[in-house]
Amino acid sequence: MRRQYISKIIGILLIFLGFSMIFPLLCSLLYQDGTLMAYLISMAITIFSGSALYMVARRTRIEYISPREGMAIVALSWTLIGLFGALPFYFGDACPAFTDAFFESVSGFTTTGSSILTNIEGVSKSLLFWRSLIQWLGGMGIIVLSLAILPFLGVGGMQLFKAEVPSPVPDKLSPRLTDSAKILWYVYILISVLQVILLLFGGMSFYDSLCHTLTTMPTGGFSTKNSSVSHYNSAYIDYVIVIFMILAGINFSLHYQMLRGKTLIFWRDSECRFFLLLCLGCSIIIAFNIYGSVYDTAGKAFQYASFQVVSLITTTGYATADYEQWPGLSQILLFICMFIGASAGSTGGGMKCARIMVAFKYCYRELFSLVHPRSVSQIKMNGAVVPFHVVRSIMGFLALYIGIFIICSILVAAMGTDMITAFSAVAACIGNIGPGFGDVGPVDNFSAMPAATKWLLSWCMLLGRLEIYTVIILFVPEFWKK
Amino acid sequence: MRRQYISKIIGILLIFLGFSMIFPLLCSLLYQDGTLMAYLISMAITIFSGSALYMVARRTRIEYISPREGMAIVALSWTLIGLFGALPFYFGDACPAFTDAFFESVSGFTTTGSSILTNIEGVSKSLLFWRSLIQWLGGMGIIVLSLAILPFLGVGGMQLFKAEVPSPVPDKLSPRLTDSAKILWYVYILISVLQVILLLFGGMSFYDSLCHTLTTMPTGGFSTKNSSVSHYNSAYIDYVIVIFMILAGINFSLHYQMLRGKTLIFWRDSECRFFLLLCLGCSIIIAFNIYGSVYDTAGKAFQYASFQVVSLITTTGYATADYEQWPGLSQILLFICMFIGASAGSTGGGMKCARIMVAFKYCYRELFSLVHPRSVSQIKMNGAVVPFHVVRSIMGFLALYIGIFIICSILVAAMGTDMITAFSAVAACIGNIGPGFGDVGPVDNFSAMPAATKWLLSWCMLLGRLEIYTVIILFVPEFWKK
Numbered sequence: 005m006r007r008q009y010i011s012k013i014i015g016i017l018l019i020f021l022g023f024s025m026i027f028p029l030l031c032s033l034l035y036q037d038g039t040l041m042a043y044l045i046s047m048a049i050t051i052f053s054g055s056a057l058y059m060v061a062r063r064t065r066i067e068y069i070s071p072r073e074g075m076a077i078v079a080l081s082w083t084l085i086g087l088f089g090a091l092p093f094y095f096g097d098a099c100p101a102f103t104d105a106f107f108e109s110v111s112g113f114t115t116t117g118s119s120i121l122t123n124i125e126g127v128s129k130s131l132l133f134w135r136s137l138i139q140w141l142g143g144m145g146i147i148v149l150s151l152a153i154l155p156f157l158g159v160g161g162m163q164l165f166k167a168e169v170p171s172p173v174p175d176k177l178s179p180r181l182t183d184s185a186k187i188l189w190y191v192y193i194l195i196s197v198l199q200v201i202l203l204l205f206g207g208m209s210f211y212d213s214l215c216h217t218l219t220t221m222p223t224g225g226f227s228t229k230n231s232s233v234s235h236y237n238s239a240y241i242d243y244v245i246v247i248f249m250i251l252a253g254i255n256f257s258l259h260y261q262m263l264r265g266k267t268l269i270f271w272r273d274s275e276c277r278f279f280l281l282l283c284l285g286c287s288i289i290i291a292f293n294i295y296g297s298v299y300d301t302a303g304k305a306f307q308y309a310s311f312q313v314v315s316l317i318t319t320t321g322y323a324t325a326d327y328e329q330w331p332g333l334s335q336i337l338l339f340i341c342m343f344i345g346a347s348a349g350s351t352g353g354g355m356k357c358a359r360i361m362v363a364f365k366y367c368y369r370e371l372f373s374l375v376h377p378r379s380v381s382q383i384k385m386n387g388a389v390v391p392f393h394v395v396r397s398i399m400g401f402l403a404l405y406i407g408i409f410i411i412c413s414i415l416v417a418a419m420g421t422d423m424i425t426a427f428s429a430v431a432a433c434i435g436n437i438g439p440g441f442g443d444v445g446p447v448d449n450f451s452a453m454p455a456a457t458k459w460l461l462s463w464c465m466l467l468g469r470l471e472i473y474t475v476i477i478l479f480v481p482e483f484w485k486k
Numbered sequence: 487m488r489r490q491y492i493s494k495i496i497g498i499l500l501i502f503l504g505f506s507m508i509f510p511l512l513c514s515l516l517y518q519d520g521t522l523m524a525y526l527i528s529m530a531i532t533i534f535s536g537s538a539l540y541m542v543a544r545r546t547r548i549e550y551i552s553p554r555e556g557m558a559i560v561a562l563s564w565t566l567i568g569l570f571g572a573l574p575f576y577f578g579d580a581c582p583a584f585t586d587a588f589f590e591s592v593s594g595f596t597t598t599g600s601s602i603l604t605n606i607e608g609v610s611k612s613l614l615f616w617r618s619l620i621q622w623l624g625g626m627g628i629i630v631l632s633l634a635i636l637p638f639l640g641v642g643g644m645q646l647f648k649a650e651v652p653s654p655v656p657d658k659l660s661p662r663l664t665d666s667a668k669i670l671w672y673v674y675i676l677i678s679v680l681q682v683i684l685l686l687f688g689g690m691s692f693y694d695s696l697c698h699t700l701t702t703m704p705t706g707g708f709s710t711k712n713s714s715v716s717h718y719n720s721a722y723i724d725y726v727i728v729i730f731m732i733l734a735g736i737n738f739s740l741h742y743q744m745l746r747g748k749t750l751i752f753w754r755d756s757e758c759r760f761f762l763l764l765c766l767g768c769s770i771i772i773a774f775n776i777y778g779s780v781y782d783t784a785g786k787a788f789q790y791a792s793f794q795v796v797s798l799i800t801t802t803g804y805a806t807a808d809y810e811q812w813p814g815l816s817q818i819l820l821f822i823c824m825f826i827g828a829s830a831g832s833t834g835g836g837m838k839c840a841r842i843m844v845a846f847k848y849c850y851r852e853l854f855s856l857v858h859p860r861s862v863s864q865i866k867m868n869g870a871v872v873p874f875h876v877v878r879s880i881m882g883f884l885a886l887y888i889g890i891f892i893i894c895s896i897l898v899a900a901m902g903t904d905m906i907t908a909f910s911a912v913a914a915c916i917g918n919i920g921p922g923f924g925d926v927g928p929v930d931n932f933s934a935m936p937a938a939t940k941w942l943l944s945w946c947m948l949l950g951r952l953e954i955y956t957v958i959i960l961f962v963p964e965f966w967k968k
Contacts, residue, residue: 340896371962372964374553400853414819423817
């Protein structure tokens with residue numbers, strides 16, 4: 005473990021973070037909302053700390069980063085970015101307690117969208133802009149992480165989802181990484197611009213369009229309104245957001261291929277097809293389920309059903325309806341969507357569709373091998389055989405995901421929460437979704453939780469966002485041995 | 487698939503079932519409760535049907551049964567026994583609807599203990615005796631199934647838990663099977679006799695002692711009282727039942743080894759140690775959690791906590807308290823106990839401790855291999871390496887268990903049940919536990935469920951009891967191809 009490497013890279017990231025605070029600062033100047041000082045102080049602290057870390061290792065040339073160092077950098081950088089990103093909330097008018105500021109910041113950078121703000125509209129505009137911006141920056145980080153970094157670390161079977169972007173990427177973290185990253189970011193920015201324009205057509209103000217786009221693309225879900233997207237009460241806006249949530253939930257290397265002219269790629273890719281069919285199937289079933297009992301026209305039922313399904317499966321977490329008032333079947337489907345999550349290589353969280361598909365095929369293969377004990381059957385995805393160690397890694401990931409979900413739920417309940425709230429708060433945080441059921445449902449938020457629970461849930465968000473292994477491995481003694 | 491084999495074996499089992507109805511018939515004569523005719527009709531139908539099946543194939547000599555035939559026999563026989571065992575409930579004074587009678591009968595034979603009877607004490611004594619007896623018979627079936635039949639069928643990694651009873655058992659179903667079975671049954675009967683005696687000392691009537699023993703040993707949980715074991719309100723009786731539930735939740739081949747003088751075997755066997763520590767750990771945590779808020783003495787708190795933990799983890803399902811009134815932490819631990827289940831090779835249901843242990847080790851191995859990518863680490867249980875195909879089979883089992891749990895919960899909710907009730911009803915049935923949470927909590931029962939839900943839940947009980955694969959494989963098209 006070469007500490008200089010870690011120090012230098014995290015230093016650079018923090019300096020970058022510090023400078024990104026210039027945007028809310030400008031916003032503050034524009035709206036004259038009196039939070040200027042908060043950004044100046046936060047910027048100073050962040051840039052100073054980043055520079056200090058950088059200076060310590062300024063003479064080190066970074067050439068090859070080992071998988072172990074890679075994991076340490078990923079876990080540490082996300083934690084520190086969450087910590088420093090909390091400063092504007094703390095010095096501004098949003099969170100008097102640092103626990104709350106940290107929770108909100110981690111929820112932002114991990115694109116979770118769980119909030120402790122009880123009156124969002126009472127917070128200054130520039131701070132709400134910062135809150136949206138950190139989700140968008142977090143989303144950029146995740147795309148690179150899941151398509152270009154984690155596959156090389158061999159984490160949770162992510163090898164499958166390697167970005168196929170600029171041709172041969174050598175089997176280690178290399179300067180080529182920046183090429184992949186740039187192309188993926190162009191796509192990300194392009195789609196974002198498109199969404200802002202379409203939302204403007206729907207009659208949203210530029211500020212709201214921008215803020216909502218900044219939280220749709222990373223499947224984050226922070227809104228500038230107390231009642232989330234339901235505030236606008238517009239079918240046009242709902243459907244525009246649904247479409248962009250779906251786009252955000254698709255592997256970004258498919259977007260790149262799409263733009264290069266492979267028009268049927270969304271349907272040809274088996275994970276994407278599974279994801280789209282799942283969105284459609286659940287929306288139709290829930291629309292039938294709530295039609296009549298909750299909404300009196302089929303159109304309304306489908307509008308609200310599809311919005312909620314897509315919002316939860318892509319782990320965005322916007323709300324247009326209080327789904328806790330819906331019938332049992334709808335609730336159960338939404339709860340399960342929270343676990344499935346979006347596609348790998350997207351900005352969405354959860355277990356990821358591809359992993360669920362591998363688990364299905366794994367079970368079927370087991371059944372098949374009972375009938376034909378001597379046959380050797382392999383698991384295929386998109387026509388290619390999934391290597392044995394990748395399958396093993398995916399099954400391990402799913403088991404670990406469920407195991408950690410259970411242990412954290414027990415801990416949250418031990419801090420004095422009821423069973424449903426504990427289960428759904430942890431599911432919402434590990435899956436990077438945002439709202440859950442019970443006391444953290446779509447019309448409630450996380451403010452009433454005890455401070456210790458907020459720290460634990462912040463950790464859950466990091467855990468889920470960094471595909472579990474990257475964080476949990478820091479707790480394995482072997483990791484630290486030379 | 488040789489149909490004569492299946493026909494002959496199921497014929498024999500049904501004839502045996504018919505004759506076993508002589509016990510409630512005698513009970514009916516003793517108590518003069520007016521249900522004599524119900525048994526005579528049921529016996530006639532059952533023995534006639536069994537004889538017909540037997541006669542069809544009377545000339546077939548059964549020598550070697552293939553794994554596929556084995557699975558078909560297991561799944562079909564349990565279903566038909568459930569069907570014919572329902573006759574006394576239907577013709578007697580318990581269930582006017584056949585759906586209810588079938589549910590109660592399957593719940594009995596699978597040792598689940600979920601009930602549709604709203605006033606148990608209003609049912610005739612002989613019928614309650616039959617209700618207890620079928621659980622005891624079911625328990626006998628399960629011991630043989632899980633220790634002597636399933637291991638040879640290669641189902642769900644059960645190869646691990648082969649009975650080590652009479653020395654070399656050839657690798658196929660053979661007449662030696664009867665030797666293993668006999669020894670295991672002696673143990674089962676011996677422990678049962680002991681429990682009856684100890685309950686008599688506690689002041690229970692002979693009838694109640696017998697009925698409760700018949701439902702403790704198979705971890706069934708049917709009681710002859712409306713308020714289950716809490717009716718007796720006796721710490722002595724509670725603790726006697728706790729001890730026998732624990733014994734019933736231990737692998738029966740360990741009991742055999744214990745009786746042969748290996749006194750420390752319960753502690754030496756890693757699965758049994760894990761199971762005992764889990765019971766103790768959860769009991770202590772829950773006792774702390776309910777002490778003060780629900781019970782005002784530590785003794786009471788531990789008594790009720792340990793009873794409920796052991797009752798749910800062994801999947802017995804007796805109740806001495808309404809745990810839905812307990813705090814969130816206690817509820818969540820009990821809910822998780824429902825999934826873990828008892829030891830493999832016991833009469834308990836659930837996922838089984840050994841499988842959970844393998845899953846833990848699987849996850850740890852994955853983490854370890856991220857640190858040391860080139861190392862080959864194997865999973866060990868009790869000091870021996872678990873073969874690769876067994877590990878694969880266990881992970882497949884767990885994934886299938888969770889998958890089917892989710893699909894069935896969606897179906898139950900679709901039939902008009904709320905989320906919690908749907909989740910916990912399916913968990914209680916697949917795990918062969920009995921009571922759940924919500925509308926099927928410890929003070930409610932399954933009577934209010936729609937008929938279709940009762941059929942689905944009956945199927946879940948069979949599914950869970952027969953280790954999933956044995957039933958689900960009948961739905962795989964390859965199974966039926968020549």
